[in-house]
Amino acid sequence: MKILLAEDDLRLARAVKRVFEEEQHAVKIVGTGTAALQAGMDDSYDVRILDVILPEMDGLQVFRTMDEQDSELPVLMLTARTEVDDRVTGLDAGADDYMVKPFAVVELLARVRALGRRGMRSANGSGRLRAGDLTLDVSRHSAVRGDVEIELTVKEFQLLELMLRHQGQVLTRAQILDHVWAYDRDFASNVVDIYVHYLRNKVDKGFGKQLIHTVRGVGYTLKP
Numbered sequence: 001m002k003i004l005l006a007e008d009d010l011r012l013a014r015a016v017k018r019v020f021e022e023e024q025h026a027v028k029i030v031g032t033g034t035a036a037l038q039a040g041m042d043d044s045y046d047v048r049i050l051d052v053i054l055p056e057m058d059g060l061q062v063f064r065t066m067d068e069q070d071s072e073l074p075v076l077m078l079t080a081r082t083e084v085d086d087r088v089t090g091l092d093a094g095a096d097d098y099m100v101k102p103f104a105v106v107e108l109l110a111r112v113r114a115l116g117r118r119g120m121r122s123a124n125g126s127g128r129l130r131a132g133d134l135t136l137d138v139s140r141h142s143a144v145r146g147d148v149e150i151e152l153t154v155k156e157f158q159l160l161e162l163m164l165r166h167q168g169q170v171l172t173r174a175q176i177l178d179h180v181w182a183y184d185r186d187f188a189s190n191v192v193d194i195y196v197h198y199l200r201n202k203v204d205k206g207f208g209k210q211l212i213h214t215v216r217g218v219g220y221t222l223k224p
Contacts, residue, residue: 001046001116001175002026006036006062007078008054012101016049019105020112024174033057040066045073046116049108050095052079060093067094074115076108113178129164131211131224134203136164143203150202155180159195160203163212163222172219196220 003020007013008031017027028045030036033054040048040062048066050059063075076097091098097111129136134145141157143150152160158180163171173192181191196212204210213221 001112001178002028003112004028004030004036004039004045004048006030006033006040006049006054006059007051008032009051016105016108019109023109023178024172025112031055033059033062036062037065040073047074047076047112049076049078049112052077060089063093063095076111076115078103116178129161131164131167131222132209133207134164134211134224136161145203145207152199152202155195156199156202159199163220167222167224170215170218170221176219192220 003025005013005016005027007016007029010029010031013029013031017029020027028039030039031054034056036048036050036054036059037057040050050062052059054062059077059079063077066073066075074096075094076099077095078099078101080101096115099108099111129138134143136143136157138161143152143157143160159176162176162179176192180195196214200210200212204212211222211224213223215221
């Protein structure tokens with residue numbers, strides 16, 4: 001996932017960034033509300049983490065301004081305030097989750113994973129996704145390439161949907177696991193490679209142009 005972290009405590013921000021990057025997530029750190037607002041309107045982020053207390057503009061103001069501009073990215077608020085009223089204010093403003101400092105970074109990571117998956121499920125949930133002559137109808141759970149209907153299992157469909165929503169972007173194996181398999185760890189360690197192989201046999205084999213590509217040492221990408 002690509003994550004925006006607005007946090008003026010640089011030591012905490014670096015600790016969070018280090019843990020997230022170990023899980024193959026990309027993290028951009030900003031230290032002021034103004035910088036958070038500017039960066040946060042980039043819809044290429046999967047999740048935004050906003051500290052409530054930021055210089056120049058507080059996190060709630062940043063979030064409300066983003067929300068007014070129709071940004072639908074998931075948001076998790078951070079604060080040192082422990083009063084219930086402060087947490088209610090954040091959630092009532094529309095934030096998706098809320099954590100009080102101090103917190104365990106691994107718990108923050110788990111919550112961000114959950115928000116990332118929720119965002120993927122909700123984005124264009126009833127629409128059609130296209131790449132070249134491949135069309136995925138999310139609401140009907142159907143896939144067609146050219147005039148050929150492709151039968152997909154549930155996991156194959158979820159994997160293809162993820163790649164189509166991020167076409168042109170390289171997805172690491174860890175990112176694919178987070179979005180498609182969530183917390184289910186009852187599978188072989190090479191499950192991603194296996195399912196990409198299955199998907200290629202159905203989506204690319206027998207067609208003129210290859211859509212799914214391997215990026216050695218990193219992961220996979222779908223290019224129209």
